[in-house]
Amino acid sequence: MPEKRLILPVRPIFKPMLQISQRGLALPPSPYRRLTPYAEAARQRGLTVHPLNIGQPDIETPPSMLAAVQQADIRVLEYGPTAGYPSYRQKLAEYYQRLGLPVAADDILVTTGGSESISFALLACLNPGDEFIVPEPFYGPYNAFAIATGTHVVAVASHLENDFALPPIAEFERRITPRTKAILICSPNNPTGYVYSRQELEQLKELCLRHNLYLLSDEAYREFCYDDAFTSALSLAGADEHVVLLDTISKRYSACGARIGALVTKNKALRDVIFKLAQLRVCPPGLGQLLAEAAADLPENYFDHTKAEYQARRDLMVSRLRAMPGVRCPLPRGAFYVLCHLPVDDAERFARWLLEDFSYQGQTLMVSPAAGFYATASLGRQQMRLAYVVNQDVINQAMDCLAVALQQYPGRQG
């Protein structure tokens, strides 16, 4: 009998691949760094590229704060307490108290930069799949924070035509679903420079109380309000359980590299949960806390000079921008950004053209196209953000470049 041979069809063996997580793949590239390779290429061609694209202040870090680290007597750089050094929490509470805010040391959790306070708040206030509402344009990384924490940004548009004021409360209300757990605001705002008034914050508070939402308030630029007094969400009466302050020393003391922030809330149950999250990273950076603690000894008028400098820069930049045909520029009342409308086909294309195809007297400038600050794809295409974190001479040079560029740009409109 001949051997019976079975002819089997060729079947691919199922072998799952080593995979990267979906949430990881979904992360957008940073809106701030997309143009960096073009800027580097321009510098290599010998151009001076004025960096108006990111919020890295050029103001010096107070030498007395650096000295506090440099003179500290440290034998073992030990783990610190999870919530931060008690002495620093106490001095930080006194800082808030001087601003009229009812903050005790126990209300404060020192964080590793403001960014950690955003992560902690989203993890503790929202379940995966939950939503938070944010006025757009907003700080670009909020999108990526949402992806990393399994939550969703729901945007409400604010408009350049009315200085990016708070959108009508009805617009928020329309977007509230059973999954909405928080409203996230930033005041003074990055990227618009808008500062919410007490009346606007009261409206938000009422909304949060009515719908049982957290009010997450990013106040990184608190000190830099040029025209009106600043109102903190922590000052809203009757909202103690709802308000979570997200803070940082980065901009306040020009100490971005220290990575010291804070999360402040009177909601003890929430704080207890966030404390357990914070235990995962054991403690915030010790050396940075020594630096931050020394801020308590700065002279009372420390911010006067810095604020006056930023204000002069703002006034200069806004007046130069407004003198350019077709540019529309609201007056930003706080932070150190200008968000303006350009007479161009596409601000992203224009920003790239500035780096690749343009120069004026050996110079050009790097800007942030505004599309990265919007969740709605159709918005912000003709807007850009400029940071006034360079001195007035540089601002003048950069504005000279921009004025010429807007005349020469092939995609000019209007």
Next chain:
Amino acid sequence: MPEKRLILPVRPIFKPMLQISQRGLALPPSPYRRLTPYAEAARQRGLTVHPLNIGQPDIETPPSMLAAVQQADIRVLEYGPTAGYPSYRQKLAEYYQRLGLPVAADDILVTTGGSESISFALLACLNPGDEFIVPEPFYGPYNAFAIATGTHVVAVASHLENDFALPPIAEFERRITPRTKAILICSPNNPTGYVYSRQELEQLKELCLRHNLYLLSDEAYREFCYDDAFTSALSLAGADEHVVLLDTISKRYSACGARIGALVTKNKALRDVIFKLAQLRVCPPGLGQLLAEAAADLPENYFDHTKAEYQARRDLMVSRLRAMPGVRCPLPRGAFYVLCHLPVDDAERFARWLLEDFSYQGQTLMVSPAAGFYATASLGRQQMRLAYVVNQDVINQAMDCLAVALQQYPGRQG
């Protein structure tokens, strides 16, 4: 006609409460800090409480590393690059190269402590609902990291009877499901002190290659191996895409408070995704990086003294423990922990009794009951972890206390 009146039943108005997230509420309290209030009370009663419960080294941070921060010339403490200072990444690559590991600066992402490298790895390698397998007992916070990242710990028991060696590969294989994405190991191990052999690591590698799993390797205690050479997962041939090294300078240089760690992988696609996660927190701490970078200038024999000191402490502690009737203590070959079996009803109860009801010559000791290191509820109830992070005199005093305590403890067994 009499007015018709409708009598409605009283219906409660549905008003959702302000809620804390389920994941937040699910977080366990830190296994390390549960006994802290009892220790504080004991100290207030005037007792000396020897702190053998946590891994905070008493060895001094190298003065030259502190000096590097203290002598740095800083005008503006700026944001640094997301992946860490290039100069530090280069020196760190050279450190790995001196250990024979093929690491380039580009393979390294500097993190905010080892803890951040754990979070990043879980977020980038696992989707919500996915699982990673860990030999138990394990570093307690892994449980909370899983909750914070929406993933699940699946434990495989290792056993005191064979020094907590790697469990049989078949035990891992039995636990692999379509949701399994990674195996997480720690070598030298916290809490057991076990050091995986090359052979054990090769077995794990084969398993990971066969099932397309990541091998996440926490090597925080690399320098502290007392009996055999250390094998890094990064040295496993053919596993470049699979291996993710989780590292930290905390224990290596006694610099826990600096919060500087690293994530190292040759898997470029994974690294690119983790880089985008890292952009959320902009950069790791600047001052801590200056400190870490100065480690490159330590003398070549720097670890000799530290290692000899830890080894002498280990030998002392193990010999003292083994002399106590009913105590079973494997020889931990690395790290600075001993995990031993006690002749008691419940190690948690015993640990609390040590602080509340016991003293010997005005002293007592704080230990870590081992249940917090196990995922399986029935395991580790008669085990405790001791850290030999105090000098030999203190170890002797603490062991004197422990010997007496084990005689007096009402729940003594056997």
